[in-house]
Amino acid sequence: MTATTLGALLRGQARRTPAAPLLRFTGTTLDYATVDRVSEQLGHVLAGRGVGHGDRVALMLPNGLEYPLAWLALAKLGAIAVPVNVGYRSADLAHVLEDSGARTAIATSELAERIRTVAPDLQIADWPELEPSIAAAPTTPLPAPGDEDPLLNLQYTSGTTGLPKACMLSHGYWLNIAERCGELFELEPGDVCLTAQPFTYMDPQWMTAAMIACGGVLEILPRFSASTFWRSVADSGATVTYLIGTMPLLLLRQPEDPVEREHRLRLVVCSGIVPELHAEFERRWNVPWREAYGMTETGVDLAAERGDRESVGSGSIGRPVPGKQARIVDADDRPLPDGEVGELVVRGGAMMRGYWNRPQETARTIRDGWLHTGDLATRREDGRFWLVGRLKDMIRRGGENVAAAEVEAVLATHPDVATAAVVGVPDALRGEEVKAVVQRRDGAAVTAAELHAHAGERLAPFKVPRYWSFAETLPRTPSERIAKHLLDREPGDAWDARAEAAR
Numbered sequence: 135m136t137a138t139t140l141g142a143l144l145r146g147q148a149r150r151t152p153a154a155p156l157l158r159f160t161g162t163t164l165d166y167a168t169v170d171r172v173s174e175q176l177g178h179v180l181a182g183r184g185v186g187h188g189d190r191v192a193l194m195l196p197n198g199l200e201y202p203l204a205w206l207a208l209a210k211l212g213a214i215a216v217p218v219n220v221g222y223r224s225a226d227l228a229h230v231l232e233d234s235g236a237r238t239a240i241a242t243s244e245l246a247e248r249i250r251t252v253a254p255d256l257q258i259a260d261w262p263e264l265e266p267s268i269a270a271a272p273t274t275p276l277p278a279p280g281d282e283d284p285l286l287n288l289q290y291t292s293g294t295t296g297l298p299k300a301c302m303l304s305h306g307y308w309l310n311i312a313e314r315c316g317e318l319f320e321l322e323p324g325d326v327c328l329t330a331q332p333f334t335y336m337d338p339q340w341m342t343a344a345m346i347a348c349g350g351v352l353e354i355l356p357r358f359s360a361s362t363f364w365r366s367v368a369d370s371g372a373t374v375t376y377l378i379g380t381m382p383l384l385l386l387r388q389p390e391d392p393v394e395r396e397h398r399l400r401l402v403v404c405s406g407i408v409p410e411l412h413a414e415f416e417r418r419w420n421v422p423w424r425e426a427y428g429m430t431e432t433g434v435d436l437a438a439e440r441g442d443r444e445s446v447g448s449g450s451i452g453r454p455v456p457g458k459q460a461r462i463v464d465a466d467d468r469p470l471p472d473g474e475v476g477e478l479v480v481r482g483g484a485m486m487r488g489y490w491n492r493p494q495e496t497a498r499t500i501r502d503g504w505l506h507t508g509d510l511a512t513r514r515e516d517g518r519f520w521l522v523g524r525l526k527d528m529i530r531r532g533g534e535n536v537a538a539a540e541v542e543a544v545l546a547t548h549p550d551v552a553t554a555a556v557v558g559v560p561d562a563l564r565g566e567e568v569k570a571v572v573q574r575r576d577g578a579a580v581t582a583a584e585l586h587a588h589a590g591e592r593l594a595p596f597k598v599p600r601y602w603s604f605a606e607t608l609p610r611t612p613s614e615r616i617a618k619h620l621l622d623r624e625p626g627d628a629w630d631a632r633a634e635a636a637r
Contacts, residue, residue: 139279139305140286140343141210143312144170147346151323156345158370159199159354166346169203175271176207179264182271183257185238187212187279190288192231192239192256193334194218194249197356200261201333202342204240209286209305212279216288216300217334220245226298228252233491234288234300240264279305288490289336291430300490301430310484311433312343314455318426318437319374319401323349326398328372330358330381331614336430337376358614360384364394364419372397376426377404379614380553382415383546387575395420401440409449410547416446427451427521431486432505436460436519450518451511457483462513467501475522478511479504510537527618529558529566534596536568538618541599544592545570548585550578555608555616559601559623569601569628571621573608582629601628 137143144166152167164172185191191213195201208215216234218227231239231253238257239249246258286308288300315321327345329338329352338354345352353370355363358381367375377385382404399421407415407425415423425445428434438445438452445452454460461469462476470476481504488496499506510522523537530536538556545554552573558566570589574580582602589598609620 137309138283139209140206140308140346141173141276142278143309143343143346144173144206144209145275147349151349154323154349155351157199157202157342157352157354159197160356162199164199169206171273172268173203173206173210174273174275175268176203176264177211177276178271178274179267180207180211180213180238180259181276182267183238183259185211185213187281187284188214189238190214190216190234190236192216192218192234192236192241192249194220194222194239194241194245195261195333196220196242196245197333197338197354199354200240200242202338202352202354205339205342210276212277212281212284214285214288217290217339219332219334223248224252230290230298230300231256285487287339289430299492299495302487302490303430304484304487307433307484307486308340308343309347310457311340312347314434314457314483315340315344316348317456318403318424318434318439319344320440321345321348321350321374325350325374326353326370326372327351328353328355328367328370328375330355330363330366331378332357335614337378340433341376360388364391364397367397367399368393372399374401374403375399377402378406379610379616381614382407382411382423383553386411386414386418387549387552390418394418397421403437408543408546409447410543412447425451427519429507431499432458432480432507433483433485434458435480445518448518448520450520452519453517454480455483460513460519461504462511462519463504467504472513472515475510475512477525478507478509478519478521480507481505529556529568531558531561531566531568531596532564536597541568541570541589541593541597544589545572545585547592548580548588550575550580551585552576553608553616555618555621556599557618557621557623559625567601567625568597568599569603569623569625570599571608572602572604573606574604582631583634586629586631598631600631601625602631603628 148166148170155163156166156169157164240259246260283304283306286305287303290298290300327341331337402423403426424438426437436452459482460480464476508525523539527538541556552575554572559569561567609617611617
């Protein structure tokens, strides 16, 4: 890959394959030449409104063609995109706009009104109002950004432990992740990558870059729908896709349908595959599923290769991808031998420049060139890594460490559980007790006692939750992870296994 900016990458591919499709959304297709031209024109429109190199521009747009066009326009202009989740309301929206220092926002008419309520002085480019200006704008290439590797995104993390903070991501970061994902997915011209995640999250953005790099097509869904996902896969001719969070479990809960196997997929890459269900995923959908590990801060770090059958059901997150190094360290940053549990740290490739306006947090996270992930993991002699839990997601119960992720994985195997979150609650005797908050599958009536027995059959006694409660839905971060900081960390009126046993 010789391009040094995302804009240059697009221009080069548009010269080579101008008529090849690049973006598809609900029946509309834009080829490479059109995406290149329209993003150039939008860049000129924004420049005419005073947006220049290094200016932050908030993008608050739902899934569609508008978001990638705006992102690519900012890349060519040398401005910095600030993705804003369309679900944000007053508090989180105000935080991102103020913290980023955005001067301009691009939004739909409805979302523009929401922005005005918290940032009345912000210049807002209402997308429908932009369209006539875009059509009339010049198509000449915008001047290349002057920096050697300019910033492209202030990408706000999910904020599971507090207010979101922005990772400074450069053009080089996106080009690197496109190259690494091209290797992981074995991408080639004509591949179709399907995305159902919100475009303000990482995945559709790196998928856009990866498709441009290989000459492929990005099929954009309006949103994730478990009931229609496989029909979309079949209709789009998708060859690869990436899933996260609870998506696989929600798909598994759907009634089996022959359309699920009527597809061209050759690979599904997923983060957080439940080991006990891994083989079932492959059987049901007749396609290899492979684990990948990465962070907003680091891009893609570890992955299982497509041909790695040994990884199926193992729970391994794979080995470091080319250009990356990973190791396990103790609390004093000393490397640990294989088999011992410690913090996973990574380095190499293109990673974030740091956290925007947070030098102290940057220094705590990146030490001696190694980025501390906050994940507890272990490495085995064959070079594969396994996640154990989060440093801040470990429950200390009477001298024993309980990894919330391990308990959650067991609960996910129950057929009546849609998803579950496990947290620690204060306890005077043991320091902490384990609490599970469960979202039942639609129509299910599983009881706390039944889930307690299910967990007790599969976990050591000290790992089995004492407290059980149910929720219609669980709060989510923009990346579709469960926002545990919003869950009640007190027993409350939860079902108490110990009290029940004492009766």
